Amino acid sequence: MSWYHYLLPYDFSPLTLIAFVVVLTMYLQGLYALPAEERPGALRVFTFLLGLLLCYTVMHTRFDYYSQYMFFIHRGQHLVLHHLGPLLLVLSNPLPIMRFWARQIPGWLGPVLWPVKMAYRVLQQPLIAATLFVGLIYLWLTPELHFDAMLSRPLYWLMNWSMLLDGLLFWWLILDPRSPHTERVLGYGKRIILLxxxxxxxxxxxxxxxxxxxxxxxxxxxxxRAWPLAPETDQMLGGILTWIPPAMMSGIAILIVVGRMMRDDRNSAKTQQADEAGEVHA
Amino acid sequence: MTGIIRALSVMALMLALAGCGGSGVEWHAKNIRGLMPDLEFTLTAPDGEPFTAEDRAGQVRLLFFGFTNCPDICPATMARLQNAVKQMPQDMRDEVTLLFVSVDPERDTPERVGEYVDFFGDNIVGLTSDEETLRTLAKRYRTTFGYGKPDENGDYDVSHSNAVYVFDGQGRARLLIRSDQSISQISEDLETLVRQGRD
Structure with a gap:
């Protein structure tokens, strides 16, 4: 097999390809269209592209073949789709790009998008979001359903896409770059409790x-199996991948949230001081 | 998002189909109705001629992958399936065909596969093709195969699925027989399938 075969999808899914191309194009186009002061910096762009690339790689290259025929690689695939990939995409703070595209939505589309908005609000209720996040992992790892998902092509794609979309929802709720002091987003304490x-x-x-x-x-x-690995070893590695890295991801996310909380506090303390100083001078 | 919508609608359709086809039959094997695509292939028969799913349309077909140098799984599976067919009522046995697909085209010529399956009975068709065609077929049924490193005699192992895929007379995927099923369980399932085809 030549090297480029590893880059080609094992199971070609036109919709997956289209979805990734559309997201990438919209991101780059938004980036280009934004005024320089609103445009995300190089590190943020890199983080976004890395997250996107990781998700694409595990879904639509030779990696997917190994995920289908080796349990622990499948667990690795879901670790990227549900945890690492969405976390990077969210951390890159694509908010300016999203706002740019939100401005392009014509007014008549508003009522059409209303059900989507409502569904989004319901799914982003903290307890629903956390239950969904854990529940999906349990759902697709129910032995009976897992068996079916591995046999049925539509179910398999539904599994992978549901993990990615839910990952995006959950990590967006947790790492929403907007401050709860100024906007109606989830408070830092609640974010940490969920994590x-x-x-x-x-x-x-x-x-x-x-x-x-x-x-x-x-x-x-x-x-x-993709290669003759002892079934016990495969299952053991899969168990470790389901157990350790997700816990670590929660830990990392808690550190990020705590960091933001402290920065927010400092900022509001500064403005308060500045206000007081202003009052004295006046 | 479109992917999800499509997948969701497929799942809804599958649920609906499962609802309609709820004949209440308890299968011993894993029911794969609606999970896998219909039987479809073009392989090479022992006489060198192309052989397709249409060639035995109307029959209950059992598809499985193996290779003629296979030391244990293939002969054991073949013997179990043959015994299961023998346990069926006399007039039903002719309505079942076994399709043995060798995934080792390097060593297994169509003639060789033919000689191999003849040893086990006359309701078995031995098939093979080039590796690419075999990979496409394996992928269609979400399985894979691989080759081990050759030893000093040039012998090598071939890893393949140990499952048997069962298709009804219309070529619809129906059951997946796992290696832990007894001969009489397989036989009962096959009998039910043949009977359903007659209704």
Missing amino acids: VLIIPPQSALGAWILFSDSMVYDVYEVCG
Whole structure:
């Protein structure tokens, strides 16, 4: 197999290709159209592109082949789609680009988009969002459904896309770049509570997979593995990937939120001081 | 987003189909109705002629992958399936065909596959093709195969799926037989399928 075969999709999905091309084009176009002072800096652009590239790679290259025929690589794929990729995309703060495109929406589209907005509001209720985030991991790892998802092409794509979209929703809620002091977004304390809440159920699932005596996910036996790795080893690695990295991601996200909280406090303290100083002078 | 909508509608359709086809049959094998695409292939028969899914249309077909140098899984599977067919009522046995697809075209010529399956019975068709065609077929049924490193004699192992895909007379994917199913369980499932085809 030549090197470029590794870049080609194993299972070509036109809709996936279109979705990524559209997002990339809209991002670059928005970037180009924005005035220089609103335009995200090089590091932010890089973070966005890296997140996008990671998600595309695990979904639509040879990586996907290994994800379909090796349990632990499948867990790695979902780690990128549900955690790492969306986290990077959100951290890059694409808000200026999103605002640019929001301004392009013609007025008559407003009522059409209303149900989408409402659905978004419901899904972003903190408890719903956290339940959905953990629930989707559990759902697709239900042995029966996991078996079906690995056999059925439409279900497989639904699984991967639902993980990516839910990842974006959840990490946007947690790492929304807007400050709760000035805008109606989730408070920092609540963000941290959610990040802590999602750790135990994910760890429990990972530990359950890791310490299972029998094969929980036998579809990889039925369909054959990408290379002859002992099934126990495959399951063990998969369990570790379900357990440890998501907990670490929560930890990292908590540090980021705490950092922002402190910066916000300093900023508001400064403005307060400046206000007081202003009053004295006046 | 469009991908999701499409996938959701497919899932809704699948649920609807499952609702209609709820005949209440309890299968021993895994029910894969609606999960996998219909039987469709063009491979090479032992006489060197092309062989397609149409060639045995109307029959319940059992598709599985293997290779003739296979030390254990393939002969064991073949024997189990043959015994299961033998346990069926006499007049039903002719309505079942086994399709053995060798995924080792390097060593397995169509004739060789033919000789191999003849050893197990006369309701088995031995098929193979070039690697690319075989990969496409394997991918269609979401399985894979791979080759191990050759030893000093040039012998190598071939990893392949141990599942048997069952299609009904109309070529619809129906069941997935796993390796832990007993012969009488397989036989009962096949009997039910043949009976359903007659209704």
